[in-house]
Amino acid sequence: MADYRQWLNSLPEPNGVLKNLQTQGRASLANLGMPTNTLEEWRLTDLNCLQKILNLPLYKPNRDYLDEEKQKEWAQRPKNGFRLVIDSQTNPLEDINLPNGIRPLTSAEVEKLLVQRSNQYSSSRNWQVAINNATATNFLALKIEGQNLPPLELIMQSDSGAFIPTRIALIVEDKTKLNLLQVALGAANSAQSHLVEIYLGKGAELNHGLIAFGIEEANMIANLFVEQKTSSHYSFTSVQHGWSLSRLESLIVQTNGHANTTLKGLQVSSKKQQIATHSRVKFEGPQGCLEQLQKSAATDNSHCIFNGSIQVPQLAQKTNAAQLSRNLLMSNRARIDTKPELEIIADDVRCTHGATISQLQEEEVFYMRSRGITTEQATSLLLKGYCKEILDNLPVESHRWEILDKLLKSVKR
Amino acid sequence: MIKKDAHLILEITDLHASVEDQPILQGVNLQIRAGEIHAVMGRNGSGKSTLSKIIAGHPAYTVTSGEVKFQGKDILNMEPEDRARAGVFLGFQYPVEIPGVSNLEFLRVATNSRRVEMDEEELDTFAFEDLVNEKLKLVQMDPIFLERSVNEGFSGGEKKRNEILQMALLQPIVSILDETDSGLDIDALRVIAAGVNQLNTPYSATLLITHYQRLLNEVIPDFVHVMSSGKILRTGGKELALELEEYGYDCVEKPSNNKEVN
Numbered sequence: 001m002a003d004y005r006q007w008l009n010s011l012p013e014p015n016g017v018l019k020n021l022q023t024q025g026r027a028s029l030a031n032l033g034m035p036t037n038t039l040e041e042w043r044l045t046d047l048n049c050l051q052k053i054l055n056l057p058l059y060k061p062n063r064d065y066l067d068e069e070k071q072k073e074w075a076q077r078p079k080n081g082f083r084l085v086i087d088s089q090t091n092p093l094e095d096i097n098l099p100n101g102i103r104p105l106t107s108a109e110v111e112k113l114l115v116q117r118s119n120q121y122s123s124s125r126n127w128q129v130a131i132n133n134a135t136a137t138n139f140l141a142l143k144i145e146g147q148n149l150p151p152l153e154l155i156m157q158s159d160s161g162a163f164i165p166t167r168i169a170l171i172v173e174d175k176t177k178l179n180l181l182q183v184a185l186g187a188a189n190s191a192q193s194h195l196v197e198i199y200l201g202k203g204a205e206l207n208h209g210l211i212a213f214g215i216e217e218a219n220m221i222a223n224l225f226v227e228q229k230t231s232s233h234y235s236f237t238s239v240q241h242g243w244s245l246s247r248l249e250s251l252i253v254q255t256n257g258h259a260n261t262t263l264k265g266l267q268v269s270s271k272k273q274q275i276a277t278h279s280r281v282k283f284e285g286p287q288g289c290l291e292q293l294q295k296s297a298a299t300d301n302s303h304c305i306f307n308g309s310i311q312v313p314q315l316a317q318k319t320n321a322a323q324l325s326r327n328l329l330m331s332n333r334a335r336i337d338t339k340p341e342l343e344i345i346a347d348d349v350r351c352t353h354g355a356t357i358s359q360l361q362e363e364e365v366f367y368m369r370s371r372g373i374t375t376e377q378a379t380s381l382l383l384k385g386y387c388k389e390i391l392d393n394l395p396v397e398s399h400r401w402e403i404l405d406k407l408l409k410s411v412k413r
Numbered sequence: 414m415i416k417k418d419a420h421l422i423l424e425i426t427d428l429h430a431s432v433e434d435q436p437i438l439q440g441v442n443l444q445i446r447a448g449e450i451h452a453v454m455g456r457n458g459s460g461k462s463t464l465s466k467i468i469a470g471h472p473a474y475t476v477t478s479g480e481v482k483f484q485g486k487d488i489l490n491m492e493p494e495d496r497a498r499a500g501v502f503l504g505f506q507y508p509v510e511i512p513g514v515s516n517l518e519f520l521r522v523a524t525n526s527r528r529v530e531m532d533e534e535e536l537d538t539f540a541f542e543d544l545v546n547e548k549l550k551l552v553q554m555d556p557i558f559l560e561r562s563v564n565e566g567f568s569g570g571e572k573k574r575n576e577i578l579q580m581a582l583l584q585p586i587v588s589i590l591d592e593t594d595s596g597l598d599i600d601a602l603r604v605i606a607a608g609v610n611q612l613n614t615p616y617s618a619t620l621l622i623t624h625y626q627r628l629l630n631e632v633i634p635d636f637v638h639v640m641s642s643g644k645i646l647r648t649g650g651k652e653l654a655l656e657l658e659e660y661g662y663d664c665v666e667k668p669s670n671n672k673e674v675n
């Protein structure tokens with residue numbers, strides 16, 4: 001605890017456009033203390049990894065963030081698409097001509113956004129939000145409008161030996177259509193905290209993908225907050241792999257119902273990794289739809305966690321929600337925890353959920369081996385088949401990212 | 414085709430095996446030479462399928478004693494994939510469905526692993542498609558099945574065609590076809606049998622495992638073996654299958670009840 005206080009006191013003076021949030025976040029952190037396994041939402045989390053995040057220095061002002069080695073892993077830019085690179089310090093819009101239909105929020109709009117919206121997911125009860133608020137100095141806030149927009153790719157920078165917090169807000173106007181791919185690659189011995197908030201106007205359609213790939217001693221905590229107005233479609237496909245700890249929290253709110261949400265998640269863990277997804281979908285109006293499929297595959301001594309909460313209050317009549325958690329245990333020492341959590345008050349709804357945990361089928365593996373395919377190749381083919389269902393949903397020509405192939409090669413039985 | 418001086422491809426000597434401590438094979442002896450077609454017949458539970466799986470290296474079965482030599486080399490310590498690469502092929506009675514794994518990719522990976530063993534060049538996607546399209550004709554299989562997951566949603570006949578397609582691609586030295594005729598209508602049986610006949614060469618051998626005579630009308634065996642209680646009780650020519658068809662397995666297992674049969 002002394003270290004924690006010391007860390008809090010070591011943070012630079014609040015400054016910049018997020019100054020007030022930094023102050024609030026630090027107060028929340030002081031109040032909440034370090035998470036402990038006695039708290040339900042942190043019960044299964046590897047807290048040592050959280051501690052490691054705090055041991056890394058924030059910001060490295062004289063450092064060139066565009067690490068050339070790391071960039072070698074980057075895919076070619078999307079065809080006719082637009083790419084922004086985000087870190088905790090430099091202005092991602094500097095020397096950039098944004099395409100028609102995308103513009104930064106004005107200072108007044110930013111001010112309004114921070115005051116009006118941030119109480120939706122307050123830092124006072126959420127440690128991950130608090131740590132992002134306490135540390136993020138850079139804010140990428142965009143207003144997006146149009147139906148023929150180029151696909152947008154956001155690369156979240158990582159730097160070895162440093163902790164990088166980022167914060168992004170996207171206001172997607174009524175009837176706008178956008179494909180968005182976020183890519184977070186973790187450098188060795190690094191940490192990242194990302195907070196993305198998205199506001200979808202009436203009839204807007206957003207197809208959002210996240211590729212989050214770390215390596216040894218890289219930790220990521222990320223929060224996604226999405227607010228959907230009526231007739232909007234939000235689709236989120238996430239792929240997490242390779243982090244010592246990756247913890248993705250998402251909160252999707254259909255503010256007046258009558259909207260569609262599709263969530264597809266894949267987490268693949270090996271060695272001693274822990275990959276977690278905590279999702280919450282709130283229906284605050286009637287006739288909302290949700291389709292959710294979360295897949296995990298765990299091998300070696302690794303651990304995958306999925307908590308999926310769906311809240312259907314009295315006013316959310318005729319909600320149609322389906323959640324499925326499918327899990328593949330690939331070693332005797334691996335562990336998977338999955339917890340669907342449905343809170344249904346409304347009485348005229350259709351909500352289904354299911355969870356399966358299985359192992360690779362011996363007969364499938366033998367069949368392939370009897371054709372000259374090694375156990376390793378068979379595992380890779382089976383895993384590829386298992387993951388394809390999710391990977392195929394990633395938007396913005398995601399196949400450009402060759403690291404996705406690594407996912408399949410790195411996992412051995 | 415029987416040629417007495419043809420080299421031995423498969424030699425099984427006093428093979429005993431069990432599954433979950435339950436003895437299944439109790440001293441199987443069998444020799445198969447190049448160019449020969451053998452049929453093993455027997456009742457359910459006689460050990461026919463177990464024999465085929467042990468030759469292919471299924472991990473659920475334990476060999477307690479005896480030898481299986483393939484081209485003069487003991488294969489019992491080899492991994493299943495190494496046996497397959499060396500040229501041992503098992504056509505499954507119930508081909509396994511593998512959701513999510515593309516049949517085309519599965520066939521390509523399998524074919525390339527055998528080609529490497531045969532010192533042939535590995536095929537890229539395009540070259541492989543040419544090869545597989547040519548082989549499809551042999552089993553009269555619709556190319557649409559290449560796009561699907563391995564055996565998923567295939568009818569019984571389509572699964573068996575897919576097995577023979579794999580046999581055609583892998584060019585095995587010994588093919589063990591376990592109940593390949595089960596679940597086939599007469600037309601499909603003829604297509605499968607024609608495929609098996611075409612793939613039989615003077616340098617390879619085939620072991621058919623079957624309950625019924627009808628496959629043996631289409632693929633004429635040089636030898637017929639009758640298995641019972643984990644042993645080969647009797648060996649004869651193709652006429653033995655006809656005897657079995659007429660008098661049933663009792664004529665071999667309890668010959669005293671069928672005095673007229675010699």
